[in-house]
Amino acid sequence: MTDVRDQVAVRLAAEARARTVEDAARWTVCGAIGGVVLAVIASSAGGGGAARAIVVALSVATAAGVGLIRARRRWTPAAVAEALERRQSADNLVVTAEALSRVPTHSWQPAVASAAWSRLEGLAPPSHRGTWLRLGVAAMVAIVAAVVPWPVPAFEAVKSPASARPAAGAPSDHPITALSARVVPPAYLGGVPYDTAEATTLEIVGGSQVTLLAHTNDATVRISRDGTETTDVATAGGVASIELPSPAGGTWLIAPGSADDARGGRLLVIRVVDDAPPVVRVVTPGRDRRLARPLADLRVTIDARDDHALTDVRLRLTTVSGSGENLTFADREVRARIDRTAAGVWTAEAVLPLATLGLDDGDLVVYRGVAADARPGAPAVESDAFLVEVGPLRAASDAGGGGEDVDPEQRQAISQQMVIVKTERLHARTDLTPDARLAEAQGLAVEQRMVRAEFVFLMGGEVEDEEEEAAQAHDLVEGRLANQGQAALLGATRAMSRAEARLVAGDTVTALVAEREALRLLQQAFDRRRFLLRPVAERARIDPARRLEGTTPPGPSRPLPVTTAEREAGWDAVERAALALARAGGDSGLDLVAPAARVAVLESGDGRATAAAAALVRADNVAARAAALIEAQRVVHAAAARRLAVPMNGADDRPLSGAVADAVRRRRP
């Protein structure tokens, strides 16, 4: 009898274990399903493949553990006996036998156990038990296997439609799932970094540092700029951190390193907007003034604006004493009271102390507003200069006791003598570092170029290219400009060119020699006449009566070669874009990111090419793809047309007989 009792206990224990395993399997399957859901959520938040695997594993393990504990607590022998009785009634013998088993001395125990065992032997195990278990385990394994090794491809179809399109060839198994950029503006603008995510275009200030974060399960990420510079960057933890070189402007293509082409990649167009220099202008009085006597101060209002922030606004003035080319210049600055409307909008008021400057008749005060922003090494920006001239006024103005406005067309500001004085002053200074001296000299070079430009304009034309001027020099020598005055003026401008070149190099000594030579030639050209240095009131005319008066040099002229023009630059980019679009049009499975990069390079400033490239990347169905390709084709055609000459309408018309026109013309008086 003892054996029968043991057999009943063993049978109930086995049943309890089976039910425990079954419950635990159910819990595990539920945990796996929940883990998949959590992995999807983690992926949308930027999680990589490893993160998703950990989420799924934790979920499965937790569910399996909880299920096992709960099942072991639930399936006691008594609970198993009750469950068996519920499934198939045994006249309560199984429950009774299990209860009597806890009272081994009970007299009914052997009989009840024997009867219960006979019922248990006829009780078949549940038909679904093994199936349930196998299905559960298989589902769990399949789900875990699907989630852990591969990064949820179905989800990518939402994130990157172009990349998820069925493609021919060998696409990457690990597309770029997310792309974000961290931009660090230059330090002088505060350097506060900001992040952008999933952008296709990015506008940054010049000098900014850009770091891209590309999320992918690929081992490397390949980046290319404008389709030419290609670099591979290794990923770490599913993220590739790419620090772009500065300036980072251009079209960047970020693609998985294992892809044969750009499939699964992202396109980012970065446009660099340089920090513009401030704009400064003198609002009041805003005109030149002529005063009989400098008795009162002059209130000057300066308006300055900058696209980011201003750092300084001042009033700078130069007093000019003397006459002719024997002038004395003195510079000084006046502090201004500043009203800051915004960081980039300042209004300054300053007082020009005319009464204390010791001005005499004929002296001048040249003043201008000066504004600076925080750009390192950038020179301050000056406004247009205005004059205060001390001297006799017209009768009516003098009777009024004040001054009179000067016609803006009669202004004068810079002269060759002033350039010489400034160069001498710079040459004499010993408190400057070499860099500062070079910067000052280069500033003087700009002024020298301005003076030269005035004289070139005075001669009747401008010189766009010194090399071209030199190539044409024999024309001038051979008679065109053979009168002494013109030749001297030409020599003066060339001396100014030499002076400018030496000033750019910081050589003030040689520059002074050239400047003085230029001044000597100017005095020779204009004899004793005093010349205005900015004679915009009356433009000089070439005197036709003095043409062709030069001496003809002996010998024949040198033959000149016939020149041929070259094709417009940038044509290769058009060709590449057209070929890329042709390939994309012929293969409906081809990824459009690479053609988009080719198209984006054609951007001309109106944003059309960038928009077309973005449309290519976004295209996620056949209709959108066709529309994007057509728009991209139009962009390419427009880019090509910009680089070609456009014939005038009717250029191909065959010649009409002019007989009728001639007859009409002969009839007219």
Place this chain on the structure above:
Amino acid sequence: VTRALRAAAWAIALAAVIDPGFDRSVAPPAIVGVRVATARPSAAADAVIQRLDEALRPRATVVRDVATDGPWCAGVDLCLVVGDGTATVSGPPGQPVHVVGLAPPAAAQLIAADVPARHQAELHEARVTVAGGRAGEVVEIVAEDDGVEVGRIAHTRTDRAIDEGIRLPWWPHRTGVRLLTVRLGDTPPAISATAPADTAAAPLDVLVWEARPSWTGTFVRRALEADPRLVVRAASQVAPRRVVARGVAGRPRDSDLNAARAVVVTGATALDAAGAERLARLASAGGAVVVALDGRPPAMLQTLLPGPLAAERRALDPVALGDRLRSAELVSFSRIPGDVVLASWADAPRGDDAVVVERRSGRGAIVVSGALDAWRWRDDEGGFDRFWQDVVVRAARASLPPLAATWEAAAGSPRVRVESREGAATGQWPALTVTARCGDATTAIDVVEGNLPGTWFAAPRGVVAGCTIAAAAGDAHVETTWPGEASLPLTAPAPDALATLARVSGGTQIDAGAAVEAVAALLAAQPPRPPVPIRWHPMRARWWFVPFVACLAVEWWRRRRFGRA
């Protein structure tokens, strides 16, 4: 009876050996000649022809595409043209032509494309003709070169039967002779056709003659030198006996002027009367003369001007002359019918605003610019340069070349066009030799070689790879390259070409729905064709064997019946 049957059989056998002949007269069926005039194969036209053929048989025979060496439809009784207005028929008809008009095609069709040769550095342009479809329908016209899309426009169909001369800009993907594919729409079935395109037109030879140095001359010359479509030779008279020249030996001679497609003259106020007369003669002979004035023109330049001066402006501030040119000092001319104003002064008195004028003179043209100081007001976008480049290219292309031979791939009859300025001016053709070689270097075929009888001659069809044509007269030598054929007509039919054809030939217009009745009525109205005498040989028909065998069989049966065999 038995003997009679036997005799009949013998008689038939004897007749078969003798083969007798008899004369008789027969009225032949009328011949209806039909030509189809549709740009594309038309099922509607085929249906009309089949209906006619079935309804008119045996009274008439319908013959399609009657081809003769002389006038077409010459040997038929009734001449029909079945067309929908998208194509016409060439050559003079031999008799009245009755036109069976079909409804225009329901879908838009591409029926012609003309692609003039251009230089590789400029935007090309195809002239496309489209028919069919409905008014207001937007048609995408696309140009492709070797699979690469090179041009696209969206054209809205007008309510006219044919939209011709639609300008399709396209850019040269490759240099040389190309076979441009033009198609409508992007979705299949795409309607496409090919047209030859020469993207490597030779640069135009331009001579810049500075009669005296001037900034106008300098900047105009620089603008032209920067244009790859032009090869600029220049001569600058810097002193009375001093000339600085590029590409010419010295002061331009008549041969230098004649060799250029266009002559640009600056500093013209220094010209003498003889020099102005030389330029006027050059223009009259077919050349192009462009005069860029930089001062008030003296009286001796009157022969070059489009007319007397109408207004003069001298100021410090410039005015706009169109969207590319500005000038503070200018002279303007009165508008004369026939002149083409290339730049005008908007604020000028009415009718006196023509500043840059193209005037036809003889076989050529003279362009005069009264923008005296436009060089001072050049903008940063190169408008001054582009204006002068376009003016000179336009004038040079419109001028008669000194000597040129071009291949025109007209549909069905490729031909060579030879132009000579000297021939046009004097009416005396020089002794020219023209050689055309088609195909590649290894399979070249001499198509034509010999003295040129006139300005045109036909070349055979067949070779499409490309032809090189050379015409030579003395030292002159001209070459061009062009494909032999195009699958698309280069010239579009006039919208009412078929109606005009019916009217001028004495024919009628027939509605397609009543074609059978109308054609039957026309045939009935035709005078009966005279009977044709023919000789009849009855024994040459196979049927004589039937009575022969029947006679023999019955004769044998009767003998068996009556016991004789």
